[in-house]
Amino acid sequence: MKIYNYAAGPAKLPDQVISQIQEELPSVQGSGMSILEISHRSALFENILADAQQDLRDLMKIPDNYHILFFQGGGTGQFAAAPLNLATNHRKIALLDSGHWAVRAGDEATRLGFDMDTLASTKNIQYQSLPHLPENQNLDQYDYLHLTMNNTIEGTAYHQPVRPINTELVADMSSNFLAETYNVTDFGLIFAGAQKNLGPAGVTVVIVRDDLVHKVENVPSILDYDLFVKKNSLYNTPPVFPIYTAGLVLKWLKEIGGIDEMQKINEQKSQMLYDFLDQSKLFTNHITPSDRSLTNIPFTTGDEQLDNQVINAATEHGLMSLKGHRSVGGLRASLYNAMPIEGAQVLVDFLEDFEKHYQGGH
Known part of the structure; x- marks a missing residue:
């Protein structure tokens, strides 16, 4: 894995x-x-x-x-x-x-x-x-x-x-x-x-x-x-x-082309996750879109127990350290420079799958 x-x-x-x-x-x-x-x-x-x-x-x-x-x-x-x-x-x-x-x-x-x-x-x-x-x-x-x-x-x-x-x-x-x-x-x-x-x-x-x-x-x-x-x-x-x-x-x-190229990659990674969150019926990012970070993306289901279920399931799939900071709770994905584009895609695929199964069970 x-x-x-x-x-x-x-x-x-x-x-x-x-x-x-x-x-x-x-x-x-x-x-x-x-x-x-x-x-x-x-x-x-x-x-x-x-x-x-x-x-x-x-x-x-x-x-x-x-x-x-x-x-x-x-x-x-x-x-x-x-x-x-x-x-x-x-x-x-x-x-x-x-x-x-x-x-x-x-x-x-x-x-x-x-x-x-x-x-x-x-x-x-x-x-x-x-x-x-x-x-x-x-x-x-x-x-x-x-x-x-x-x-x-x-x-x-x-x-x-x-x-x-x-x-x-x-x-x-x-x-x-x-x-x-x-x-x-x-x-x-x-x-x-x-x-x-x-x-x-x-x-x-x-x-x-x-x-x-x-x-x-x-x-x-x-x-x-x-x-x-x-x-x-x-x-x-x-x-x-x-x-x-x-x-x-x-x-x-x-x-890899310097900071300008790195910024384009970071924009691509973060946009993949933001696009999913913006259409999701389960997960939400509350940040004003123009102020959103390229590198740190917090999100939540709005339910602490459900957030923890997501974190635990993600860990079982090899998606590590998604727990949000203790002061705000929820989840957080940090997509720093070394995170490949596939890392953002794998996370989006997992969250989509979790939402589908969660909604199917409710």
Whole structure:
């Protein structure tokens, strides 16, 4: 039985990347040493790091005045790092409350003593659509606006960035990084945990414009952008294996045609599932269509027990990790970059079959 993994993260990696890791694990690039044991100070790893940085720069068309950094601590670590490094003028941050992870980012900044203002929220409608900035609002009193580009739990995404007036835009792209095309110059800072579209958990990518990097007093070294720029992300031992794996994924993404091609594939996958859900009499997706995510698709029967029956039956058919986040329940299919089109089709076929048999029995 073939297994399909719809987990929200850590998530599926490309099959060819898994195969290459397996093949190279005893001796990476013919070195006689495993990637799990090589020194981060070795020329071998420095080349792996440089390749990953250049491939990411090529794929995202990142200009020379942006730095690419690799941190540990996940997106959650960047909830602290971003304000500590960037909110040094007004010590005030603006936020659009689009769901769980936006709230978590705001809470972390508040814990660190920064003022956080929520400018718009869709909490009152269970985050079924995205909040937007009030028109022509001048944000010059804020150091930046924090935006969660794709809401993993709620299933919404900003397919075009919000454009704040007179402040920087900081984007958490953790769950749609490399899954759809954005213009990097629209952002002052982008960060993303790797474990959705880029690699295994353990490395976090930060893309930050040069003029936003400066020496800040009392920032923990492990979160210091200025220090990581100067040390090329090698201030301490970096997550060697996740960076190596991310490099393989980036080369795979180049081979299939880059982010533009990946976005077309992701649109095809997600549309297959949305088209089924929109005509289904059993399953429902409640998200405003224009705000729907390409990568995370929540849906429900409206009955918790029935949802669990679907999840259990899916698991028996090799369709794994379809349980929705505990805060919202229901089901969720994460169709990240490494999920093949056939994975979306198999899921739709299963749901159609379940609905047919369910309705036939009722």
